[in-house]
Amino acid sequence: METAEKIRQWIGGVFNYAAMLEQADGNHAAPLVDYLPKRQAAHMPALPREELTEFFRRPLPAGTHQQNRLCVLLIMLCFARNNEIRGGRCQEINFDKKTRANSH
Structure with missing residues (x-):
């Protein structure tokens, strides 16, 4: 469906x-639009605090290009959408304030 x-x-x-x-x-x-039956959302449980360190550590040794690993870590750490990360430009980042350049 x-x-x-x-x-x-x-x-x-x-x-x-x-x-x-x-x-x-x-x-x-x-x-x-309403002809197809709606599927019930299946919510995933939160990751237990004890597993967070391993969760964030796993992408680091992965056999992928560095920019891909960094992208995955950035998504994991700041919850950005992947198209925001992939389409982002350096000039959009205020490195001094550690924010997006157009954010307040």
Whole structure:
């Protein structure tokens, strides 16, 4: 069902774009929005405090490129989204204040 919902979203996006360009008369996938049953969210338990050290240590010796390891650690430490990390630029960081340059 998860895949079907993703496909419905993609098709809906195509129809919305086509309607914006006046190539379609609306989103024909819209009636399917509530057609698929919703799946119950499965919440994951918090990591026990005793396991945190090992959790943060594991990416360090991994056989990956250094920039990939640093990216994973940065995501783990500051909870940034991966596209924010991958698309970030050095000029966006205030290294003196240890903040993003455009944050307050």
